[in-house]
Amino acid sequence: MILAGIIMAEAAAIYGDKNAAQSQSYGPESRGGASKSEVIISEQDIDYPKATSIDCMLALTQEACTKYHDDVKKDGILLVDSTYVTDIPDGDFKVISEPIIETARDELGKIITANIISLGMIAELTEVVTRESIEQAVLSRVPPAFLELNKKALAVGFDHAARHK
């Protein structure tokens, strides 16, 4: 999922015309516990590279959802994997629950595509980058042998997200 964060930042800053900052935080909890990858995208300079009020959060595990959902801003989006996140927290955000991991395994045949499906969903839901920018960024970061698979994963993400708009 770190790679997904990097691709989103590059879609905005290299293939789009915005600024971006992307970060990972590792604490003692990173040894097997929840860890976090963040992306900030702005038309202005980014002074403080840490996300404090989140437009869209993706949580693939219950632990991550429980631990971090408080940072989602009012009317933001909390996207969760419906298989692994069953205890949905209350809050002034829109919850979108989709079987992302299951879709990666069953529709794409590779669990590893879950990050690219997620990227497609987030791009479509937030509209912070264009479909063209995110596709260029994905294709520049994945091995040549997997271009078609990842293009398809992205399209599946766009489709699943479009149902919620």
Added chain:
Amino acid sequence: MILAGIIMAEAAAIYGDKNAAQSQSYGPESRGGASKSEVIISEQDIDYPKATSIDCMLALTQEACTKYHDDVKKDGILLVDSTYVTDIPDGDFKVISEPIIETARDELGKIITANIISLGMIAELTEVVTRESIEQAVLSRVPPAFLELNKKALAVGFDHAARHK
């Protein structure tokens, strides 16, 4: 080199017992120009995930060196690639100039190993992570077919750095 930053952070926080934050900043200049990857390692919590006073900077291009060397702290280390950085800036830091890219190409046979050679050098020069932690972190992040190549690249980095200690 983003991957090198991620591996350094994971060496400290997952394979060592420290906290780490790792970030990339992308501005309009990222389109072909200088871009920057940062790692902060601390025994305390990391509140501000942006490096402001740098213990060790690696610059592979003259542009990056010229643009960012001011952030290296007093008695810090400025590590540069001797082939591409020929105009060494003045400052209260120790300059170490090594043909990193050339070593990757000639000793390892693959330019892509320059990032792992660099990691070995930085680990050895700063001693911020142990040789064991950085090796575990490298081996967990590279494809199985390239384990031996990367292990060798890391060892070459240790060796080249040890000459400067």
